[in-house]
Amino acid sequence: MAGREKEQGDFAAAQRPEPMRKARIIPWLVELSRTDAAALVRGRPGDLPNLIYELRQWLDLEPGEPLNGELDRLQKNPSRLQPPIDALRQLIEAVADRRRFQTAYGGGTVILEAGRLGSEGGRALSYRDARLIDAMLRVAIDDIYEDTEAALRIGRCAQCLTVFYAGRKNQKYCSHRCANKVASRNYRGAHAQERARRERQRYRDRVRKRTGPRVKVGRGLSQ
Numbered sequence: 001m002a003g004r005e006k007e008q009g010d011f012a013a014a015q016r017p018e019p020m021r022k023a024r025i026i027p028w029l030v031e032l033s034r035t036d037a038a039a040l041v042r043g044r045p046g047d048l049p050n051l052i053y054e055l056r057q058w059l060d061l062e063p064g065e066p067l068n069g070e071l072d073r074l075q076k077n078p079s080r081l082q083p084p085i086d087a088l089r090q091l092i093e094a095v096a097d098r099r100r101f102q103t104a105y106g107g108g109t110v111i112l113e114a115g116r117l118g119s120e121g122g123r124a125l126s127y128r129d130a131r132l133i134d135a136m137l138r139v140a141i142d143d144i145y146e147d148t149e150a151a152l153r154i155g156r157c158a159q160c161l162t163v164f165y166a167g168r169k170n171q172k173y174c175s176h177r178c179a180n181k182v183a184s185r186n187y188r189g190a191h192a193q194e195r196a197r198r199e200r201q202r203y204r205d206r207v208r209k210r211t212g213p214r215v216k217v218g219r220g221l222s223q
Ligand SMILES: [Zn+2]
Pocket: 157, 158, 159, 160, 161, 162, 173, 174, 175, 178
């Protein structure tokens, strides 16, 4: 994937957008894996073209690749994007849960430009995937593998179980909302215990007042 960071020629630049910035890729993948393709049509008018543009940036297709046409067709029929998104979600969830992800690669063409081996500019090795779902999984797996630090920030919220991208390391909850929920539950729990302890104490004090200090007041009596 090193070639994706390299300068493209002027001709290619006119045909394809700038590749996506590396720091953006993994958080964007998490976001994409939670996208409802059908809802893109009902959403804000720019949402679908924006997503298609970002897909182009991310996949970084060569101008002549057949998948360019497939991306054009998404504009009219975004529901075609749902199966690749579902597959991507399984991949992202596997990363979140740190378990194995396996997929059969449907294929396409692998091209090795032996004349470019060892030279700057232009990829020597490229894959021309036949299907969008294959391209998305292959590029996503590649990105996850190459940016381990970002990939290990994909986690599952300990409160609501949503998969999320952690802005901070060791972040346990997806949002302030979930963190607050847990904090207030713990607080209430701690207070309930404290209240129960004080009530038991008051009960013991009352019993001692009546019976004198030598009588042992059992735990069971405090109910
Ligand atoms: Zn959550």
